[in-house]
Amino acid sequence: EVQLVESGGGLVQPGGSLRLSCAASGFTFSNYWMKWVRQAPGKGLEWVANIKQDGSEKNYVDSVKGRFTISRDNAKTSLYLQMNSLRAEDTAVYYCAASLLSGRAYSSWGQGTLVTVSS
C-alpha cells in the first residue's frame, strides 16, 4: 500500500523558516517525480514544486521561487520542502503527492501538514 506521511508543519512568524518532510513507502520512490501541493484555508489546490527522480530537475510556482527549496533523499525514501522568508499568504495545508499513473495525475496524496504564518 502506498503511503505518504508529511510532518514538520506548525506556527511560524513572518520571515521565519520551516522544513517539511514526507516519508514515502509502498512504491519504488526513486522511480518517480515527487510534488508538493498546498491549500490555503477555504481555498483550492495549488501546485507548489516538483522534483525529478534523481533530484537533477526542480520546478517551482512563481510565488515561492527563491524562498522554497524542494529536495529528496532516495535512500531514505523521503521528500522535503525547505521554506524560508515565510509570508502570511503561505499559510496552508501542504500535501506531498506522487504521480504513479500516467498523464500527470496525482495518484497518491499524504494527509497534509498545516503551516500557519502569523505573528
Next chain:
Amino acid sequence: QSVLTQPPSVSAAPGQKVTISCSGSSSDIGNNYVSWYQQLPGTAPKLLIYENNKRPSGIPDRFSGSKSGTSATLGITGLQTGDEADYYCGTWDRSLNIDVVFGGGTKLTVL
C-alpha cells in the same frame, strides 16, 4: 482566479446524476490529459479520473470523465450522501510551466 473554470456548486438528490464542468483553453485542457479529484471534508484529495476518462483501481464506475476540445466533464451517477465533497479538475499548462493547474473546485451537495 484559476486558469480552469468550474461552477462553484452543484446539487442533486440521492440516486440522481450530476455533471461538473471544467473549462480551459488550448494551452491546457485542449492539448493535455485531464484528471479529477474528490476532497471529502477535512481530508486529502483523492484521484477519481486520470487521462480524461480512466478510473484508478477501486474507483466505482458511478464516476466517469470525458473531454471535448477545451472542456472536460465529470459525471457521477447514483448519487449518495457520501459523495458530498469538493471536486477539482486538473491538467498541465505548458504556457505557465506549471506541473498541474487546478480548477477552483466545485462543491457538490446531495440534497
